[in-house]
Every structure is written in structure tokens, then in C-alpha cells.
Amino acid sequence: MSKKVVTREDLKSAAEEFKNWGKWGDDDEIGTLNYTSPEDIIKASQLVKKGKVISLALNFDNNGPQGAKSKYPSMGRINPVHTMLRTGTDAYSGVLDHRGIRASDDMVVMPLQCGTQWDGLGHIFYEDYMWNGYDCREVTSAGAQKCGIEKTKNKMVGRGVFLDLPKVKEKDALEDGYGITCKDLEEAADAHGVEVSRGDFVIVRTGQMETKLKEESWDGYPGGDAPGFSFETLEWIQDKQIAGLASDTWGCEVRPNESEEGINQPWHWITIPIMGLTMGEIFYLKELAEDCSEDNTYEFMFVAPALPITGAVGSPINPLAIK
Structure with missing residues (x-):
């Protein structure tokens, strides 16, 4: 059966269905990070049982993934x-x-998005608009006048939920071009004995990064074909009311994209400017996967604040899973 191709009409329909503009006020600049409450953070702190801290970051050095060979341009990073x-x-x-x-x-x-990083809400536009209906021209050569990453500096702390899709599917890694479905996410949560709740930070492993590290080559990783979220998962994200979502791939969504010609990264078109979702990319998840498999605990306290770089549309980070 052929895959559904996302058209501009599909994007228009999704933009109306999943639009969160105004949900937290007309002046909001942090989007779904609002879902995490102080009570959620207190509960997350109570998940710390053994005092183990696991970094989910690659080292920031000249051995990173940027500049590797790819059939898609990687935006000069x-x-x-x-x-x-x-x-x-x-x-x-x-x-x-x-x-x-x-x-x-x-x-x-x-570049602020060359390694393990958050996509800020000024990073992607839907036509002429950014998150919460702000004009895309609010992002100038002087930086983002609205939705700069510095607005989030007290956020990105809460309950982390890890979904290890290759483990559930008994594979080393998902295949490039595999579109993750809502069913995949639900099956992984059930297999791990966790329930994704409002305000959570969901971390999804595909195994692609580990494949590249084993090959000792990043070729094909930055902007190349990859397993990732399919367009249908927009519904799951909206229903779960998660605060943030991250994965171990370059761009989170499935590549090649599921869209018609002229539309690049259609899932991004909706998640960031329409939903207000903070998204993490290039997360290193091998050690977390091993630890979660060992103790069969797939929830933890998650701490990953952005660097408060005024006007930035993304930020390098060192995300921590604390168990």
C-alpha cells in the first residue's frame, strides 16, 4: 500500500485542527512548555531513586555530524x-x-543547532507566521524579537518518558524512511509500562545515531534519509499535551518526507509554529537505552534548559536523565 502524500491542503487542514495560538494568551512565546506545572516538576523529582545522571548529549567538537555527505542540503551548518x-x-x-x-x-x-539541541519556536514558519500568529518578520538579522529561546530559560524541566522503538520491535534500529505511527508510540509506552501524560518530555529512540557511530561515518545523517515521526503523529502529540519531544535523528520527522514536491519537513510546519512544540534533535540515547533496559524504568526526571541566548531560534544543550 502506498504512503499518503501530504499536500498543501493537508497542511492547511492540519494547521486549523492543531492550532494552539492564543491558548496561553495572545502574548505567549513558549507554547507547549506551558503544559508542565510546578506540581509536575515536584512529581518528577520524586522519580529519582538511585542518583544516576545520564547525559543525552553528543560532545560538541569537530567530530560532529555537520558537513557529512548527504543527498539533501544541510543548510550550511x-x-x-x-x-x-x-x-x-x-x-x-x-x-x-x-x-x-x-x-x-x-x-x-x-551554529546553535549543530549538535544536540532544541529547536526554538522562532525556527520554523507556517507561511508568513511563526508561533502564536506572530509575523515571521519578527525574526530579523538582530535575532528573534518574539519567541527567542531566552524566553524558555526557566523551562525544560519535568518528567521524561523514554520510548525505545527498536527494543520493542526487536531490532537494532528502525530503517531509514520508516514513518513512526501513533500505534508505534502507544505500543512502546505499553511495552515499557509507562503512560505519557500532560506536561511530559517524550524522548524517542530510533537507533539511527548508533548505526552511524558504529559505521564511524555521519554520511547520510544531516538532512539524509531517516526513520522519524509520520504526519499522523500530530494527533498523538496534540492529544497527549506533551511539553516537548526529542529523538536521536537529525530532524525528528521521517525522511524522505511524506509530502508532495515543494514541501520540505511538513511535520515541522505544524509542530513548531502551529502547536508551539519545543523539539529536540540529535539526542544521544545509547546509555539511556541500556539503563532503562537494565532496571525496566522508562521514566525519570528530565533537565535540559536552553542557553538563554537573546533572540536565538535554537540552543545547544546537555540534556540530563536523572534516575
Whole structure:
């Protein structure tokens, strides 16, 4: 059976069906992060039983996925460029002793979405609009005047729920081009003994990143074919009222896209500007998968605040699962 092709009419219908504009007020700039309540955070803290902290981030260095070969353009992103401003060699030589202290210092130049990261609500537009109906021209060369990532700096903390799809399907990884369905998500939650609730942060493993790491090549990863969320999962996301969603792929949604020519990343068109969903990409999930399999616990306290870079439309992060 052939896959349904998402058309512009489908996008228009989805935009009307899943629109959250005005739900938290006409001046809202953080979208679904509003779903997480103070009580949710207190309950999430009570999930910590063994004091184990698991990072879900790749290291930020020149071995990252950007710039790898891909049949799709990856928007010119590069891996981080780390430069030393002062070094131990400088200290040893004494050239900076006139400062009265020996130290090192450094800097980094990087796209904010080159590694493990959040997509902010100023990242994707639906036609001429961004989240909550703001004009897309609110994002200028000076940054996002609305929905800048700094508006979220007290958020991205709550209950994390891990859905390990390859484990449930008894595979090492989902195949490139596999569209994750609502049924897949429900079956994984049932298999793991968890229920996705309002205000949760849902982390979904496809296994694609681990495949690339085993191959010791990122070719095909940035902008390439990938397993990911199908267009139909918009309904699941809206019904569950989750705060955020993340995965181990470059762009979360299935690639090749399920859309007609001229529409790139149709799921993004709806999730970010229409729903107001904060989305995480390039999450490293191998260690979390191993730990959850070992203790059969697929919920945890999740802490992953964005860097409050004023006007930014995304942010590098070091997400933590605390069990």
C-alpha cells in the first residue's frame, strides 16, 4: 500500500485542527512548555531513586555530524570550531606573567543547532507566521524579537518518558524512511509500562545515531534519509499535551518526507509554529537505552534548559536523565 502524500491542503487542514495560538494568551512565546506545572516538576523529582545522571548529549567538537555527505542540503551548518585564547604553553613560557596570574581561556564558534539541541519556536514558519500568529518578520538579522529561546530559560524541566522503538520491535534500529505511527508510540509506552501524560518530555529512540557511530561515518545523517515521526503523529502529540519531544535523528520527522514536491519537513510546519512544540534533535540515547533496559524504568526526571541566548531560534544543550 502506498504512503499518503501530504499536500498543501493537508497542511492547511492540519494547521486549523492543531492550532494552539492564543491558548496561553495572545502574548505567549513558549507554547507547549506551558503544559508542565510546578506540581509536575515536584512529581518528577520524586522519580529519582538511585542518583544516576545520564547525559543525552553528543560532545560538541569537530567530530560532529555537520558537513557529512548527504543527498539533501544541510543548510550550511558546521561543527563547532574551538579555539584557545590562552594556553598552558603561554603560562609555562611566562609571556603573560605581567598579568599576575597563569591561566587558560578559550572560545567556540558554532551554529546553535549543530549538535544536540532544541529547536526554538522562532525556527520554523507556517507561511508568513511563526508561533502564536506572530509575523515571521519578527525574526530579523538582530535575532528573534518574539519567541527567542531566552524566553524558555526557566523551562525544560519535568518528567521524561523514554520510548525505545527498536527494543520493542526487536531490532537494532528502525530503517531509514520508516514513518513512526501513533500505534508505534502507544505500543512502546505499553511495552515499557509507562503512560505519557500532560506536561511530559517524550524522548524517542530510533537507533539511527548508533548505526552511524558504529559505521564511524555521519554520511547520510544531516538532512539524509531517516526513520522519524509520520504526519499522523500530530494527533498523538496534540492529544497527549506533551511539553516537548526529542529523538536521536537529525530532524525528528521521517525522511524522505511524506509530502508532495515543494514541501520540505511538513511535520515541522505544524509542530513548531502551529502547536508551539519545543523539539529536540540529535539526542544521544545509547546509555539511556541500556539503563532503562537494565532496571525496566522508562521514566525519570528530565533537565535540559536552553542557553538563554537573546533572540536565538535554537540552543545547544546537555540534556540530563536523572534516575
